[in-house]
Amino acid sequence: xxxxxxxxxxxxxxxxxxxxxxxxxxxxxxxxxxxxxxxxxxxxxxxxxxxxxxxxxxxxxxxxxxxxxxxxxxxxxxxxxxxxxxxxxxxxxxxxxxxxxxxxxxxxxxxxxxxxxxxxxxxxxxxxxxxxxxxxxxxxxxxxxxxxxxxxxxxxxxxxxxxxxxxxxxxxxxxxxxxxxxxxxxxxxxxxxxxxxxxxxxxxxxxxxxxxxxxxxxxxxxxxxxxxxxxxxxxxxxxxxxxxxxxxxxxxxxxxxxxxxxxxxxxxxxxxxxxxxxxxxxxxxxxxxxxxxxxxxxxxxxxxxxxxxxxxxxxxxxxxxxxxxxxxxxxxxxxxxxxxxxxxxxxxxxxxxxxxxxxxxxxxxxxxxxxxxxxxxxxxxxxxxxxxxxxxxxxxxxxxxxxxxxxxxxxxxxxxxxxxxxxxxxxxxxxxxxxxxxxxxxxxxxxxxxxxxxxxxxxxxxxxxxxxxxxxxxxxxxxxxxxxxxxxxxxxxxxxxxxxxxxxxxxxxxxxxxxxxxxxxxxxxxxxxxxxxxxxxxxxxxxxxxxxxxxxxxxxxxxxxxxxxx
Numbered sequence: 033x034x035x036x037x038x039x040x041x042x043x044x045x046x047x048x049x050x051x052x053x054x055x056x057x058x059x060x061x062x063x064x065x066x067x068x069x070x071x072x073x074x075x076x077x078x079x080x081x082x083x084x085x086x087x088x089x090x091x092x093x094x095x096x097x098x099x100x101x102x103x104x105x106x107x108x109x110x111x112x113x114x115x116x117x118x119x120x121x122x123x124x125x126x127x128x129x130x131x132x133x134x135x136x137x138x139x140x141x142x143x144x145x146x147x148x149x150x151x152x153x154x155x156x157x158x159x160x161x162x163x164x165x166x167x168x169x170x171x172x173x174x175x176x177x178x179x180x181x182x183x184x185x186x187x188x189x190x191x192x193x194x195x196x197x198x199x200x201x202x203x204x205x206x207x208x209x210x211x212x213x214x215x216x217x218x219x220x221x222x223x224x225x226x227x228x229x230x231x232x233x234x235x236x237x238x239x240x241x242x243x244x245x246x247x248x249x250x251x252x253x254x255x256x257x258x259x260x261x262x263x264x265x266x267x268x269x270x271x272x273x274x275x276x277x278x279x280x281x282x283x284x285x286x287x288x289x290x291x292x293x294x295x296x297x298x299x300x301x302x303x304x305x306x307x308x309x310x311x312x313x314x315x316x317x318x319x320x321x322x323x324x325x326x327x328x329x330x331x332x333x334x335x336x337x338x339x340x341x342x343x344x345x346x347x348x349x350x351x352x353x354x355x356x357x358x359x360x361x362x363x364x365x366x367x368x369x370x371x372x373x374x375x376x377x378x379x380x381x382x383x384x385x386x387x388x389x390x391x392x393x394x395x396x397x398x399x400x401x402x403x404x405x406x407x408x409x410x411x412x413x414x415x416x417x418x419x420x421x422x423x424x425x426x427x428x429x430x431x432x433x434x435x436x437x438x439x440x441x442x443x444x445x446x447x448x449x450x451x452x453x454x455x456x457x458x459x460x461x462x463x464x465x466x467x468x469x470x471x472x473x474x475x476x477x478x479x480x481x482x483x484x485x486x487x488x489x490x491x492x493x494x495x496x497x498x499x500x501x502x503x504x505x506x507x508x509x510x511x512x513x514x515x516x517x518x519x520x521x522x523x524x525x526x527x528x529x530x531x532x533x534x535x536x537x538x539x540x541x542x543x544x545x546x547x548x549x550x551x552x553x554x555x556x557x558x559x560x561x562x563x564x565x566x567x568x569x570x571x572x573x574x575x576x577x578x579x580x581x582x583x584x585x586x587x588x589x590x591x592x593x594x595x596x597x598x
Contacts, residue, residue: 059232059263060088060111063125067106070118077120080106082287090231093264095278095295097271097310099519100490102284104267108234111265112149113141129231146176150225152218154237159221160209166193166220167205173227192223196253214383215246222253232263239273240517243382243546248590251277269519271310272549272592275299283307299594313524314594315553317572324524324553332528333535335374342409343507343540344371344427349393349403351564363389364400365564369542371508374534376541378555378572380548380587386564387544391512394542395429396420408507425451425504432513434497438485444471445481448500470499473536474529491522495529502533512544527554548591552576560584 067081081103088094096104110121111128113136126133129148136144145151153159160169170192171185186205193201196219209217218238225233235254239247255277258264268274274281275295282292283306291304302308305327313324323330351364364386371377379387392398394405396413405413407426428451431437438447448467452458468478474495485493494514501509511530515523527550534541545551551558552572559569560581568581579585 057130058087058089058127059129060086061125061127062086062111063123065107065110065123065126066121067103067110068120069116070120080287081110084284084287084289086282086289086292088232088263088265090263091258091261092280093258093266093278095274095281096265096267096284097269097274097281098284099269099521101286103287104269104284105236107284108236108265108267111234112145112151113138146173146225146230147228148230148232150228150230150233152222152225152233152235152238154240160217162209165206165208166212169209170205170220170223170227173224192227193220196220196223196226197249198223213246214242215249218242218246218250219253222250226257230262232265233257234265234267236267237269238266239268239270244548244587245382245590247273247592251592270592271299271314271520272594275594276592283310310520311594313520315524315527315547315549316594317552317577319553320572323528325521325528332531335535335538341373342370343373344369344394344405344407344542346370346390346394346405346413347403349390349405350401351389351393351398352401362564364393367403367561367564367566369559369566371540371542373507373540374538375556376534376543376554378551378558379542379544379561380546380551380558381561382546382587384563385561387546387561388512389564390561391429391510391542391544395427395510426506427508427510428501428504428506430494430497430501430509430511430514432516434493435485437497438493440485442484443481444483444485444488444496447485447496448481448503451500451504466503467499470503473502473533474499490518491525494518494522494526498526498529498533502537502539505537506539508542509539510542510544513546514543515550516545516547523550530554548576548587560587 063085064083065081065085066079066083068077068079070077084107096107098104110126111133113133115121121134123134128144167186167189170189174185174188189205190201193204198204198216198219204212204216209220212220233254238254239250242250251273254264254266258277264277266274266278279295280292281295281298282289283298283304284290285306291298291302291307298307299311302311308327312327315324321332323332347368349364349367353361353363367386367390369377379390381387389398393400393413396415399414404411407423412420442450445467448470449463452463452466467481471478471481476492476495476499480488480492485496488496515526518526530541531554533539543551543554555572557570558572558575559566560575560583561567562583568575568579568584575584576588579588
């Protein structure tokens with residue numbers, strides 16, 4: 033078995049040979065796979081996959097890990113015959129259940145998809161048809177090429193939904209995707225993939241952006257299917273997820289497999305520097321106080337500003353929303369927090385726990401039903417927007433998705449300049465100087481000021497979002513899921529950057545996340561929210577290592593673990 037074109041047989045070959053002892057016939061055999069794309073107007077094609085080789089055997093669980101753009105998704109889609117426009121796929125061998133995948137027609141691929149290979153996509157809400165009930169969606173997967181009345185498939189559909197852990201399948205089958213939680217939607221998607229009992233299941237980023245408890249539920253379903261004898265390929269940039277379910281791991285970088293081997297080999301004795309960097313970048317309590325973007329344990333700069341003055345105080349915040357049927361949803365209930373200069377306060381909880389609603393109230397974007405917020409000892413909420421506007425520079429937000437929050441017509445320079453208009457005496461010259469200063473502070477070249485947001489990478493966009501937020505020299509920075517959509521290595525760079533900025537400026541950070549590892553790494557103090565209430569608070573070690581509340585205990589127990597983690 034070849035790792036890459038220029039690497040000799042090693043632990044990878046031994047790993048595959050040990051599997052081959054069980055069965056000599058792999059379900060999938062790939063040799064020297066290359067996939068390229070030609071864009072309109074581009075002088076040369078872009079090669080996304082650059083000569084990789086691997087095999088998948090019956091009953092095996094294999095993880096493919098790497099950053100965005102490493103070729104993970106393109107690779108597994110090639111195993112399903114899914115071709116994008118202007119895509120060219122070549123290989124010395126591409127055997128899919130004994131058939132030549134390079135010569136199969138679309139009709140022949142259609143007979144393999146679903147019946148032999150089940151495919152679980154990342155975003156269930158966009159993958160499921162909004163006009164069909166969950167039952168209709170799964171029923172269509174049961175018999176995709178023939179019409180069968182719903183009543184004849186009802187029992188089969190209900191059994192599939194129950195099999196993936198969906199409670200009350202008879203009720204859920206009649207609901208639409210938007211009526212289900214994220215975890216139930218993802219399980220419904222898995223039920224569709226399993227409808228024809230395929231021998232191989234491919235799950236492409238099946239838990240990205242899911243809460244830790246929902247993630248644990250989805251992984252449990254996949255783990256059960258693997259134990260029943262299904263072969264499983266899990267694609268993810270999250271090594272902890274891969275480690276919790278896979279026996280063998282392939283590490284991809286820039287279209288190549290740079291390392292592969294058993295789970296123990298990759299996680300405890302990685303040979304490649306890239307793999308070591310990925311492992312070092314995973315935040316946890318063991319990484320606290322050290323840089324994530326380096327293999328070496330380099331201490332973060334001390335925060336000499338930390339402690340002392342209260343910069344933000346929220347007291348008795350309560351907010352209800354009225355549903356369409358007149359019911360009241362208690363988004364936040366009597367929540368109080370205190371944030372000191374130079375401190376990072378972590379807010380953790382599942383989706384719907386009230387984290388973001390509390391942050392929006394603190395930011396002055398929505399008014400609470402009751403409660404107050406002060407910044408620097410001065411009233412902030414409730415306060416008329418006209419009076420708050422002149423002080424907007426004191427509190428800034430770094431959002432989860434900068435591309436969605438940026439005006440697409442604006443250049444980077446215009447994006448950073450926009451909040452500076454709230455400052456007094458902000459002359460054009462001073463604005464340009466400040467833009468140059470903050471670009472340097474976030475590690476971006478001055479030339480990038482002329483670019484638009486869509487021309488930047490995900491990491492560059494997040495740096496621009498931070499530059500925009502700190503341009504007004506705020507007292508408080510709200511980071512609402514600011515790194516949840518980033519690859520682990522880019523996430524590491526952004527978290528290191530925030531630590532550097534905090535050490536230099538003394539800005540206080542309200543850091544909101546559902547990722548317990550991130551929260552432990554960045555926070556000086558933590559509050560845990562559930563159903564709008566703060567149920568536990570204290571130091572990271574007290575709350576996340578020795579949790580007292582049952583809900584916090586459930587969160588910690590659901591966390592996928594790498595060696596030396598919780």
